[in-house]
Amino acid sequence: MIGRALVASALALHLSAAPALAQEPVKCNPKRASPAIAESWAQRRLNVQRVWPLTMGQGVTVAVIDSGVDETHPQIRLAGKADLTNTTYRDCVGHGTAVAGIIAGQPRNDVPFYGVAPGVRLLSIKQSNDTSGDVSVLAKAIRAAADENADVINVSIEAQDQPDLRAAVNYALGRDIVIVAAAGNQQKDDGTSSPSYPAAYDGVLAVGAATPSGGRSTFSNPNAVAVLGPGQEISSTWTGKGYQSKLEGTSYAAPYVAGVAALVRARFPNLDQVRVRRRIMLTADGASGKGTGAGMVNPFLAVTMLLPSEQVAVAAPVPPPLPASAVRKAVPPDSRSMEVATAVAAGGLSLTAVVMAFWMIVPMGRRRGWRAGSRTAATGATPGSGPN
Template sequence: MIGRALLASMLALQAPLVPAVAAPDRCNPPRGTVEVGESWAQKRLDPKRVWSLSTGANVTVAVIDTGVDLTHPQLRLAGKADLVGSGYNDCVGHGTAVAGIIGAQYIRGVLFHGMAPGVRLLSYKFTDSETDGKTELLIKGIKAAADQGAKVINVSSKTLDHPALEAAVRYALAKDAVIVAAAGNVSRRDGTPSPAYPASYDGVLAVGAAGPDGALSEFSNKETPVSVLGPGQNLVSTWPGRSYFKGLDGTSYAAPYVAGVVALVRARYPTLDQAQVRRRIIATADGATGAGKGPAWSTRCRR
């Protein structure tokens, strides 16, 4: 699992605004709760241990997702763009949860916080759905984030292979961005799984999901060549309506845990390029058992 070995080793702009043209007919994400506890994932990774050395300060992290709740007291955006044209509101909740896992601010008395609260969060809204989005808008978001100097780009969604998408990934990597992407989920109704993109492209830090025991989650897509696992079951995070949501599952929530660790590393070791950071994340992952975890789980890679 990402985090513990790497965090232990650490112990030794405003984005351009895209005008919104129309609000969605309905903006009614599931209701959250104001009562929140500390999740197993936060306890296990315990990022506060290294905040004296790195909070991700001044590292720009782009969240390409469903938008981010602008009113949540733990979320601060350095920039936002509405690529859909439906307004900045997160009408799904997904993007708000992803952003919170990465960079939710620490507030005394609130048990939830992000991995790297010092980051500069950029929100690129490319869809109003948790299940799909237009590939051309995802491409636009990746390129725009790279142009704005994002050193970490989180993509908690999947699509099919496309030459223009691969070109956008290459473009962002050439601009020294670490791209963290979800390996994708497989449900019983999906049938035969297929590789998820952009996670399956070379150079992308592909993230699968693990449970509290460190084992690969049943729903985590094994067809995607996974680089590392992150917590992906029974999670909690920020949610629209100045609230929180419990019981979140999916590789899309595992990815931002990894993105948060990447931001901590990039702030602590600013001379490392994106390829070196990616290799460091993989090499310092904890070991575990089972198939479908990728090279990060080889005992030869552990430190």
């Protein structure tokens, strides 16, 4: 417990640019929270508890860049926090607390709500006191999360393209961090939409909002969408130690996917951020129209599916061949030696035959006085056995 407090303090001291005396925000009036919550369709649809026997996200650090997180909530457990607004760590909107709960809300027996990856190490980096914020501060927050060795960064914020934001995203991607960002909500009355950043940058996993039926929500920006996450009629944790229901927006779809990214990183620690994003897209439920990307994210398949191409990519390298000196060359046959050996063997056999013959014939000749044997003896006839 003391170690966790020290980590949180170190993060706060390293990242916070607050003045000596932090001032309370001028307006800090979040929507009132409800003391109770019902199980949402998103939890039933994703059913992340099927994955928990394999991993709950342990060992993975997820940074939430948002309006802050209410760490007094009984289902929120922070490992570190930072305030880049020079105000306080307090969540004056409720948005960041809801996002954090979707990612890592701790399961409780008395509450039917839980996060996707409750085992992660959760960081809160506050970049705004309202629903918008400064793009330059957002860029600083992304860099700060990267410097704190985050494995996954959730950005449920819409912004305009800006050089420092693009550079910050590239900086984080270069440090092998998975960046999950909300694709944005359509703002124009004529129904047209424009790209939202950082979601529209190459290398960022852009998330659109899905309805309970699995289709894209009408408000979800169709540009650059990689996958969908539940983003309509959502329930989650809220500032004030309570809950909020009927939330909607790609802001709440992104943390579902960020939680899945954390599960994948925990289950496959050797996959880089490119292959983590690829795995999430390849295991999604399939596209169902414009702006749906690969379809609804599927936590169970993302963690369990065997991808042959991925197995080839991460297979152990083939061992190098043995050096030439390790194998002794065969000695060529010595023809001369073989000829000599054959001659010696033949001579030995001949000599043996002579000795055997001498050993048998000499004693026989001595017994007969060296006289030739009789005819009958030669033919084998017995004397006196002829006809009378």
